[in-house]
Amino acid sequence: MIILIILKPKLPVVLDNFKLYLSEKSDLTEAAIDKILKEVRVESIQKGEFLLSAGDVCKHAFFTEKGLLRAFTVDESGKEHIIQFAPENWLISDRSSIYFNAPSDLFIEAIENSTVIFISTEFMGVVSEMSSKFRKANDRALQSHIRQLQHRINQLLGATAEERYLTFIQKYPDLLLRVPLWMIASYLGITPESLSRVRKDLAKKNFKS
Amino acid sequence: MIILIILKPKLPVVLDNFKLYLSEKSDLTEAAIDKILKEVRVESIQKGEFLLSAGDVCKHAFFTEKGLLRAFTVDESGKEHIIQFAPENWLISDRSSIYFNAPSDLFIEAIENSTVIFISTEFMGVVSEMSSKFRKANDRALQSHIRQLQHRINQLLGATAEERYLTFIQKYPDLLLRVPLWMIASYLGITPESLSRVRKDLAKKNFKS
């Protein structure tokens, strides 16, 4: 048997998204940002690879430079429940696990081949020192996170599967095209079969797209 | 008609719980705490009175010195969904509303006659300036809050009504005795009738307490 290995020249990774992110959220000069970028840990993650598994202590937040990640839990009966998707320019992590240094109950997995930036607590500390704007942006993100969690709880308490689906496609129209439906079902808290029926009903009601 | 008004002498309000709270969460001297306590806004809230209504911008966090508060939303079909209970020593507020200066979608109501301390952003700022321990304790509370919201989402996604009820009484055994069952049902995201049946089933299975 002949094995053919093709070695592509390793291309320098482009971090345009993360660079833009830093320049928007902080008041650092471009020079300072470029310097930071050189120190930052970047990895290419293949579809299906895990950045965090339940039981591990989460040590980084992950910034999706390219691709798509998801965070999910697995309950006692083995069912997955998707907590969050993270396409380009999103941060994903287990905040409590990082903060309390406690084992996470989340899995974080790439669902497309992705380029991911590893953001450590130290990194956050350093940049926060350098830029008060950055600090404020992070405060704000934290509050938004809480707001979003509240909203999700409300939906789960009060809305039907169909309503939740409609909210989802309105909030994340791009994800609808990139994520398999069964994952959307998991995010919504229903089975893929139910989602299929919901979509059928909506189609019957002349719902477009 | 004769109207009889009895004027009780206004008793000085005791703030033992809040005082203890401050001394645990901060490294301030007792003298400093006593000074703070004199400035703090305290109100007696009758059962059924509201501290916040949907549409208002939330201006304070509320510390329950005595009594019991609840926060809830009302959905389009008029159904209430309880977000949180706050017995003694708990803080309750709409963080996002305060932070973003945006109209809240929460109601906060006293479900027992209560003594409530109004905690403004300025108050938080002042005490945070005085004590780094206090600042850290607040950070920690914020992270715990997120953790708790995550947990609730997980329960709603994955657990049955019965499981959620069992979690509730294990986590808040004291509330079970103080809160009407229909409110617990609302917190769990089920109807009072369903909760009644869940309890009946548990009783059949020899479940104690």
Next chain:
DNA sequence: ATTAGATCTTACCATACATCAAGGCACAGG
């Protein structure tokens, strides 16, 4: 080209929970 695997759909039946209606109980107010 063939196969295997993943995804999505559909049909049928099962179950959890909601809804509606009625009744019991406790407690407060006239």
Next chain:
DNA sequence: CCTGTGCCTTGATGTATGGTAAGATCTAAT
């Protein structure tokens, strides 16, 4: 004492969603 009101329960029935199984596509690997 009676009466209303709020809370809880129970039964009958409805509905949304789950579970199982099968088939249709589609893609990727052999």
